[in-house]
Amino acid sequence: MASAQGIVSLTRLCFAVKRQRFIGRKGFSAQSCARVFPIICKHQKPNLVVAKSSKVRDFRVFNSVQLDQFLTSDDEDEMGEGFFEAIEELERMAREPSDVLGEMNDRLTARELQLVLVYFSQEGRDSWCALEVFEWLRKENRVDKETMELMVSIMCSWVKKLIEGEHDIGDVVDLLVESDCVGLKPSFSMMEKVISLYWEMGEKEKAVLFVKEVLKRGITYLEEDDTDGHKGGPTGYLAWKMMVEGNYRDSVTFVIHLRESGLKPEVYSYLIAMTAVVKELNELAKALRKLKGFARAGLVAEFDTENIGLIEKYQSDLIADGVQLSNWVIEEGSSSLHGVVHERLLAMYICSGHGLEAERQLWEMKLVGKEADADLYDIVLAICASQKEANAIGRLLTGTDVSSSLRKKKSLSWLLRGYIKGGHFDDAAETVIKMLDLGLHPEFLDRAAVLQGLRKRIQQSGCVDTYLKLCKRLSDSNLIGPCLLYLFIKKYKLWIIKTL
Template identity: 70%
Template sequence: MASGPGTASFSELGFSPFPAFAHRPRSRASPSANSGSICVVSCCLGKSNKILKQQNPIFFPATPRKNREFMSHRPLELEQFVTSDDEDEMGDGFFEAIEELERMAREPSDILEEMNDRLSARELQLVLVYFSQEGRDSWCALEVFEWLKKENRVDKETMELMVAIMCGWMRKLIEGEHEVNDVADLLVDMDCVGLKPGFSMFEKVISLYWEMEKKEKAVSFVKEVLRRGTMNSEDNDEGHKGGPTGYLAWKMMVDGKYRDAVKLVIEIRESGLKPEVYSYLIAMTAIVKELNEVAKALRKLKGFAKSGLVANIDAENVGLVEQYQSDLLSDGVCLSKWVLEEGTPSIHGVVHERLLAMYVCAGRGLEAERQLWQMKFVGKETDGDLRDIVLAICASQNEVGAIRRLLTRSEVASSAQKRKTFSWLLRGFIKGGHFDDAADTLIKMLDMDLYPDYLDRLAVLHGLRNGIQQSGEVGLYLNVCKRLADAHLIGPCLVYLHIKKHNLWIMRML
């Protein structure tokens, strides 16, 4: 049987080459060098005299406990399938089958077909375990499993056993610095014998590379899998297709490498490969997180500058930050187009939700408002608090039209929700330095019996007072003071104005 690409390196591990789904040639009529050693595992056979009298016993290597992390679900290790109770289940047919298979005089399928009635399901499992040992003919394990599949004798336990065996082989390849092609070849061989490598198997390989700090090989593996088209996607809990690209991007994102995750997905897509649609959504989430980190860093920097710990950000650095945000947003828009082109309408709402989060983090009010309406058009309900945040951003930028549109829903809102909405509007005007608009909003809230918070009232008065020193206009300030006093939100106050030209003080009690 001809071996596939990259299989020569498997012999370095003590394995025979893995199959390329063709029957191997049976040129040898004599047993293998270890064919006289037909004992299986000591933990399997216990103290059975029948077993101990065999020569040169071969033991299964104990699987390190750290390897249990390789399985994403319930850990599968060979010791789960091999116990001391097995010594009572093994008949003469088992040892005869091992001898015949190691002799390689006939096809494994012919041997197993002839001995079918003499081998129990447990004995067939132990045959798989026997040939999975290092130094044994691993072709046999695959061909035995292939025969079991054809005979419909693969139950859940046998399937889990074969998965555990294959996982051990993959770990050996990855730890042994083998090429990515070798690991991909093994997954192809799994498919050939009927062991379909689903998303969880690809996930395990990527996790192994990642945990061993072989991140470049993890990227190469994902590209190789996509190039071969061997990935069988699986639905996740949200109904999206999971796949290797999205899983690797997620691993990068968990490590805080948000920009790397975005570059990975875009690079794979632009190289002519076709990652799963869900990977685009993962990359868009990474953009949101990166923009959020930039915003937090800017807030901290401005706080340090305000306290005099660092110098103010100069215009050049401000421009660099804005350009970085724009580049991230451009990537997000590009990813969103791919999702809308390749994905189903059921995830269009998720796309606009991600875009909305991006624009909110970047402080882009009009673009964020546009995504709110897009979400409404595709039938995805938006969170009221999120709408209020967009309203505050638009207020800080004094986008009058957007503010008017976003306030339409407040007309039918409850009193508590209406107060929350107008509080966000008020804070948006304050943050943008639009204190005249902030004062009008405060007065409107008082007219509706919606009392602003203390700090919000104080910020408006402070801003108006600073404006008086520049413009000399006191009317709005006096009006706000009077309205607050009438609502018993401040006590009586004395307002005074000094006209320097005439050295005249004007005082008024409110």
């Protein structure tokens, strides 16, 4: 790609003379140029050689520009005498590039003008001239899609050279700012490229500093279609990069820190950070389940009060961050994002096992016209059942009476499993009986779990009524074998004779 050191091929004396033409241009000053270009070209040698045809033809083999998608093997044959004369006249720098190109406009094809851009973008050439040529093309309305892609590729190659040359982040940002002076507004893909380059080089802190600098200067960029599902701005893209690597907490902290530092990340970055909160809560829940399994197996010690407190605090801090991010989306974003916000909050509360808050988000989603999937209602129903939230359970079961048998069985099965998980076996037994009355047969493992839970409770309290009632109902439905009844009768025959 074109060397960033080839952005200017002049000494400071030539630089000062040539750049006087830009003083007073909107958004541009010789002072601002001096921040970027002297730094970039400090190792350049003056190269004011008049171009000869043979020399110009050799520019296809240079090593500093990789633009094969724009150059073909036929390009040399397409170069007319007008092309060589234009190169020679531009290198003389006796007149403004716009005057030279305007005079030769009719003699240069669109392809030749593209090749002029490539020629001056080479290392050792006056690459600022490439920007002047592009500016003239834009003013003459001769920048088509291919030419724009070519210039963006050239700009990206300069940016890459700056980054690989370990220049200051301010120099990279300066280059993006100055490109706007010639009508080449930085696109999001250019921002994305800078972040990706730093990231791939392992300079993650520099990627963070770059995004901060972009926000501080208020640099705008061309919006692009969000075809990848993770774009929207430099903050969101970097937060997404962190999240993809599994650094969920870092992604959340990064976005919140920028916002609380007085900067203004794009709204989409808040949604990315909310997704990271969900993923971190989900990872926490999975880790806790594993630890509890190890504790039951005697492999690790049970959680003490202090550890439980630390876990709960970490979870509550994550939820607080997610709520704060959701508030910023609602404050700064459009109403079309409200449904997505409630969807993220729903996922947060499901992962953290907060039934009532999750139920509320279901209704909030419905109010803004984003109906949640029926499976999400069932999951929230199970969470509320495990916490024995009777009112919420009643609201969530509304409508199941008119639903299909398959849908009804699925919802009641989730309700049953929620009761089992929460240890509410009387309610679980009633749910099994209700399903049987409706002609719905609970799964074998669910029935066995309820019976096992009731048997354990008999050993503790001696109460057998619920167990007997459930056994009789299961027997009537041919869902329980006589061997189970025999074992029960053998152990509790005095109570059963009395009951029967």
